[in-house]
Structure formats: structure tokens, C-alpha cells
Amino acid sequence: MSISSAAVSNLGALDAAHHLHPFSDMKKLNAAGTRIIERGEGCHIFDTHGRRYLDGFAGLWCVNIGYGRKEIAEAAMRQMNELPYYNTFFGTTTPPTTLLAQKISSHAGPNINRVFFTGSGSEANDTWFRMARVYWAALGKPSKKMVIARRNGYHGSTVVGASMGGMKYMHEQGALPIEGIVHIGQPYWYGEGGDLAPADFGLKIARELEAKIDELGADNVAAFVAEPIQGAGGVIVPPETYWPEIARICKAKDILLVVDEVICGFGRTGRWFGHQHFGVEPDLAPIAKGLSSGYLPIGGVMVSDRVGDVLVNEAGDFNHGFTYSGHPVCAAAALENLRIIEEEKLVERVHDDVGPYLAEALRSLENHPMVGETQSVGLMGAVQMAEDKASRKRFEDRERVGIEVRNHCLENGLVLRATGDRMLFSPPLVISRSEIDEMIEITRKGLDHAWRVMQG
Numbered sequence: 031m032s033i034s035s036a037a038v039s040n041l042g043a044l045d046a047a048h049h050l051h052p053f054s055d056m057k058k059l060n061a062a063g064t065r066i067i068e069r070g071e072g073c074h075i076f077d078t079h080g081r082r083y084l085d086g087f088a089g090l091w092c093v094n095i096g097y098g099r100k101e102i103a104e105a106a107m108r109q110m111n112e113l114p115y116y117n118t119f120f121g122t123t124t125p126p127t128t129l130l131a132q133k134i135s136s137h138a139g140p141n142i143n144r145v146f147f148t149g150s151g152s153e154a155n156d157t158w159f160r161m162a163r164v165y166w167a168a169l170g171k172p173s174k175k176m177v178i179a180r181r182n183g184y185h186g187s188t189v190v191g192a193s194m195g196g197m198k199y200m201h202e203q204g205a206l207p208i209e210g211i212v213h214i215g216q217p218y219w220y221g222e223g224g225d226l227a228p229a230d231f232g233l234k235i236a237r238e239l240e241a242k243i244d245e246l247g248a249d250n251v252a253a254f255v256a257e258p259i260q261g262a263g264g265v266i267v268p269p270e271t272y273w274p275e276i277a278r279i280c281k282a283k284d285i286l287l288v289v290d291e292v293i294c295g296f297g298r299t300g301r302w303f304g305h306q307h308f309g310v311e312p313d314l315a316p317i318a319k320g321l322s323s324g325y326l327p328i329g330g331v332m333v334s335d336r337v338g339d340v341l342v343n344e345a346g347d348f349n350h351g352f353t354y355s356g357h358p359v360c361a362a363a364a365l366e367n368l369r370i371i372e373e374e375k376l377v378e379r380v381h382d383d384v385g386p387y388l389a390e391a392l393r394s395l396e397n398h399p400m401v402g403e404t405q406s407v408g409l410m411g412a413v414q415m416a417e418d419k420a421s422r423k424r425f426e427d428r429e430r431v432g433i434e435v436r437n438h439c440l441e442n443g444l445v446l447r448a449t450g451d452r453m454l455f456s457p458p459l460v461i462s463r464s465e466i467d468e469m470i471e472i473t474r475k476g477l478d479h480a481w482r483v484m485q486g
Contacts, residue, residue, distance in 0.1 A: 041066055041078070042063055042064055042066065045064045045066070046059075046060040046063075046064070049064075051064075052187075053187075065077055066078045069097075069098075070085070070093075070096075070097025070098055071096075071097050071098045072096045072097060072098065072458075072460065073085055073096055073097075073457060073458050073460065073461050073462075073465055074097070075097065075445070081443070082443060083440070083443050083444065083445050084443060084444050084445065084457075084465060084468060084469060084472075085097075085445045085457065085458065086439075086444055086445050086446045086455050086456070086457050086469050087445050087446060087447050087454070087455070087456050087457070088324075088456050088457055088458045089324050090319070090324070091261060091293045091298070091319050091320075091456045092318075092319035092320055092323060092324035093323050093324045093458050094296055094297055094298065094319075094320040094323045094367075094371065094376065094458060094459045094460075095323045095367060095370050095371065095374075095376065095458065095459065095460060096323075096458040096459075096460040096461075097458075099323075099325075099370065101366055101369075101370060102322075102323070102325045102363050102366045102367060102370075103325075105362045105363055105365070105366035106325075106326065106359050106362055106363045106366075108362070109126060109358055109359045109361075109362035109363075110359055113358050114358070114359060115357065115358065115359070116358060117353060117355070118147070118351070118355050118356040119351060123356065124356070124358040124361070125358075126358050126361035126362040126365055127147065127356035127357075127358060127361045129361075129365060130145075130147075130356075130361040130364050130365050130368075131144070131145040131147070131356075133365060133368055134317070134321075134330070134332065134368075135332070137302040137303070137368075138302070138303060138315070138332050139303075139305075139306065139311060141311050141334050141335055141336070142312075142315070142332045142333065142334050142335070143333075143335055143338065144332075144333040144335075144338040144342075145317075145330045145331065145332055145333065146161070146330055146331045146333060146355070147328065147329070147330045147355045147356035147357075147361070148318075148328075148329040148330055148331070148352055148355060149327050149328065149329060149352055149354045149355070149357070149360075150186070150318055150327055150328075150329045151185075151186050151191075151290075151292035151316055151317070151318035151319060151329045152185075152186025152187055152188045152191040152329075153186075153188070153329055153352060154186075154292065154316030154317060154318055154329040154330055154331050155185045155186045155188070155190060155191040155194060155255075155290065155292075155316050156186075156188050156190045156191060157316070157331050157350060158253075158255075158288055158314040158316055158331045159177065159190050159194070160348075160350050161314065161331065161333070161337065161341065161348070161350070162177070162252045162253045162286050162288070162314065162337075163175050163252060164341065164345050164348055165252075165286070165337050165340050165341065165345065166252055167345075168340050168341070168344045168345040168346075169340060169344070171249065173249050173250050174249060174250060174251060174252045174285075175210055175250065175252050176210050176211070176212065176246055176250050176251045176252060177194060177210065177211050177212075177251075177252055177253050177254070177255060178211075178212055178213070178214060178239060178242055178243070178246075178251060178253070178254045178255075178285075179194045179195070179196060179211060179212075179213050179214075179254070179255050179256065180196050180213060180214060180215070180216045180256050180260075181196035181213045181214070181215060181216050182196045182197065182216045182218070182260060182263040182264070182266075183195055183196045183197075183213075183216065183255075183256060183257060183260055183263060183290075184196075184197060184257070184260070184261060184262035184263060185255065185257075185290055185292075185316075186292075187200065189204070189206070189208060190208065190211075192204070192206055192207075193206045193207030193208045193211045194207070194211055194255055196213045196216070196263075197262075197263075212242065212246070214235075214238040214239055214242050215235045215238050216235070216260065216263065216266060217231070217232055217235045217236070217266065217268035217269060217272045218260075218263075218264070218266045219231045219232070219269055220402060220403055220414050220422060221424070228269040228270075228271075229269055229270065229271045230271075231269060232268055232269030232270065232271035232272035232275070233271045233272075233275055235268075235272065236271070236272050236273075236275035236276050236279065237275065237279070239254055239276060239279050239280075240279045240282075240283070243279070243283045243285065248283045248284060248285065251283070251285045252285065252286060253285055253286035253287070253288050253313075253314070254276070254279075254280055254285055254286070254287060254288065255288040255289075255290060256276070256288075256289065256290065257289075257290045257292075257293065257294065257304070258273075258289055258290075258291070258294045258299065258303075258304025258305055258307065258308055259293075259294055259299070259304060259407055259410055261292075261293035261294075261410070261454075261456075262449065263449065264412055264449040264450065264452040264454065265405060265406075265410050265411060265412035265449075265452065265454050265455070265456075266405075266412070267405045267406070267407055267410075267412075268308075273308040273309070273310050274308075274309070274310070276310070277310045277311070286313040286314060286337070287310065287311075287312050287313050287314075288312060288313065288314045288315065288316075289303075289304065289305045289310065289312035289314075289315045290315070290316050291303050291304055291305065291315045291316060291317050291332070292316055292317060292318045292319055292329070293319060293410075293456075294307075294410070295315075295317045295318075295319070295320055295321070296317075296319070296320030296321060296323075296368075296371065297320065297371055297376050297377040297380055297408070297459050298320060298380070298408050298409055298410055298456070298459070299380075299407045299408040299410065300377065300380040300381030300382075300385045300407065300408035300409075301377065301381065301408075302377055303315070307407060307408075311334070312332075312334065313334045313336055313337050314331055314332070314333060314334065314337060315331065315332040316329065316330070316331050316332075317329060317330050317331070317332060318330070320367075321364050321367070321368075322360060322363050322364040322367050323367045325363050325367065326357075326359065326360040326363040326364070327354075327360060328357065328360035328361065328363075328364050371459070374460075376459040376460065377459075379459065380408045380409050380459050381408065383463075384409065384459075384461060384462075384463065384466065385406070385407075385408040385409055387463050387466055388406055388409060388411055388455070388457075388466055389404075389406045389411070391466050391467065391469075391470045392404040392405075392406055392411050392413065392455070392470070394470065395413055395470065395473065395474060395477065398474065398477050398478075398481075399419070399481060400415050400416065400417075400431075400477050400480065400481045400484075401413055401414070401415060401416070401419070401477065402414045402415060402416030402419050402422055402424075406455070409455075409456060409457055409458075409459060409461070410455070410456055411454070411455035411456075412452045412453065412454055412455065413452065413453040413455075413473065413477075414451065414452050415431050415432070415435070415451040415452070415453070415477075415480070416451075417484070424451055425451055425484060427484075428450040428451040429450055429451075430484075431451050431480055431484055432448030432449065432450055432451050432452065432453065433448055434476075434479060434480035434483050434484070435448060435453055435473070435476040435477055435479070435480045436448040436453070436476070438475065438476040438479040438480065439472050439473060439475075439476040442472050442475060442476070443472065444468075444469060444472040444473070444476075446473065446476075453473065453476075455469070457469065
């Protein structure tokens, strides 16, 4: 869509007057002005001033197949012409909805064979929260209601999702978390590992779960929830000892293991799902984002046979759902997205080619005076900044250092995300090696700029 300069100016004014943005200080945003993105192609987006940006963040962790894939638009149009909407209440379904549930299950692992659809990842987290309580009640254990989550984790911004997430700044608005949700430590070795080796730290943090279950009483705990790799918290890859110990504890204490796959799912880690990378089997797993590559809003919960068999055979009515659960047009778009991922072997490409290449490229930044470490799995990566590399001493003003790098990269045509003093990378799965080189080159310039600024 071509927009005149006068219309662009008017859009900015209309946005300031009428549009409330998520996670934004609207007074500051309106004073600075909104960047209006007009179109996308491949791994690039273009604003209404014609500026081109390499999208190193895939929209919001989600545009896995890249922008401008006409196949998805055509699949959505065909479905709109045939059946634009029908619900999945009252004993009905639609062909793409059912086929999508089967397709997701085919990649999730042998113990997951059912999917409950939602409109987003936040809704998916609300859904499994209720599902877990219904599951335990059906088994005659209604006291098992509490959920243990992690500090600095992220599970959406609904009341339940924000409560399960461990973001203090979110809890400060709205008197969160709600009752029945508690938090333990995160597996962030660089920031919190002290003198422990990473493997020892991974075990120590995992065993906080065991201690918390014992404190609360296993008969009162329904589930533990965590992201395979913490996304919004900083692309924090846990030590290799962490997830096996978490799985052991959940099994020993008889609580559900919930792995939040909203970010890690559908190829981002070089496996179809993050739990496969770490070799664990979840009981429940919320999904969204890469399910449709963000082309249309859709999410869901992958349900293991352990939970699904109880819900189907013993629980009776599950009084939960959404008008748009399994929306046929969204499901058709998601099916086409998954077809593209399969046929173009994008999961294998991330695992064998561009994932290792990104890891190597990120490691090349470790010779920068401000880079303490880099981490990556597949096409999720992070650059940890430090004032002193040898001692892992971090900058006092952690927010500023990340913002300086992010803004300098943006001015030079690269979209990255800053979480405090960590720069986050999550490009489309179709990114080329040359585009990764460009991304790293601009990032290095951003680090150079921030280093000069922080040195005064």
C-alpha cells in the first residue's frame, strides 16, 4: 500500500490521538513520535519514510518464515471465501482446525496427541492454568492448585499470565501475582551464578523447585511452568544440568511439568520445540507466535496423553474456551505456515546451518571490550554486556547500556531487542548467512558506540 507523505504525517497524529500501545509510556511515545511500518519482505521491514531495516527479532519472536509469503495470504483468502468463521463450541469443528491439531501433534513427540486452541500465547497460559486444576480435581486431588514459576520468566500479560511471569515491574501494576502462584530463582549463571561452575549452579537453581514444593506441600502444588529458554527475560540459556533435574523433581513430586513453547516452538531452537532440544517431555505446553509466523493470531496448548486422557474420560465438561478458539482462517494460515516450514526444511536448516553460523558469529563479538559472554541455541541469541569482563562486573546503569546499543543499531538499519544489559537476537528462520554477517557488523558498531558513551 503506497501512502503519501501527507497521509503519513496524519497517521502519526491519529496514532497519538487514538492508539494506546502495549508496554508503552504513552506521554513519552507521543512526544517522540511513532515509527510506522508499512511493508515487509523476507527478513526486512520498511517504514513509511522508505527506510529499510533488517529485522533481527522476527517481529516479536514470531515471523519464522519471513515476510511477504503470498502462500499464506492465498490460503487465508481461500478459507475466507469458503467459511470465514465458525466456532468450535456445541460439538462442532471446521476442517482446518482439526487438521491443524493433528499436524501440531505430529511434531510434538509421542506423548502429545491433543491441542486446545486459543487466540494468543497469553490465552494459552490462562488455559493450561485452569486445565491443570481441572485435571487434579478429576483425580480426586482438588487441593493441588498452586503453580510454581520463575523470577524473570514471561508467560504473557493477562492477569494469570502476568502473575505466572516473574517480572516485578508487571506485578507492581494491578496487585499481582494473584493467590496461588509463587516464584523461584532463574538459571541465569552469568548474572547470579557467583563462584559456582555453570553445571553446579544449574543443579542448585533447579533444586529450589524441590525445596519450594516441600515448603508448600506436594499435595498443594499443581504444576511448575518455565520457558525452555527465557525469552523476554534475556534469552537466558540454562546450564545443561538444569532441565534434567527439573524433570526429575516434577516426576518424583508428582506435579505437572509445563514448558512454555510460545517463543521456542516451531523451529526457533533447531528442533520443532524447545523441550526436544533439552530432552524433556512436558505434560502441558502453551504455543503461539511461530505457529502462524505471526501472519494471523492463533495459539494453543499442547496436551500430553497423561493429562488429555483424564480430561477426555474423567473430567466431564471443561468449562473454558474462546469465541475464536480454532478460528478456521487462522488455522488455515497456520497449516500453510507449517507446510512451508516442513517443505523448506527450515527446522533442519536452523539446526545444521544458520543456527551454528549465528553461534559462531556471536562468539566473534566476545573480543569486544564490552561483551562478557554470548549465548545461543538455534536462532535465539544474546550478547551479555559487562563493564569488566574478567570479574563479570556489570554496568550500574544496565538499562541505558542496552538502549544505547539498540538505538544505534536501529539508526543503522537493524532491529534488535534490549533487555537491560543483554542484546537479544531472534531473526526469521529464513535469514541468510550474509544477512547474519550484516546483523553482527551493525551490532559491533552499536557496541562500539555504547562503549564510548558508557566510558564518558
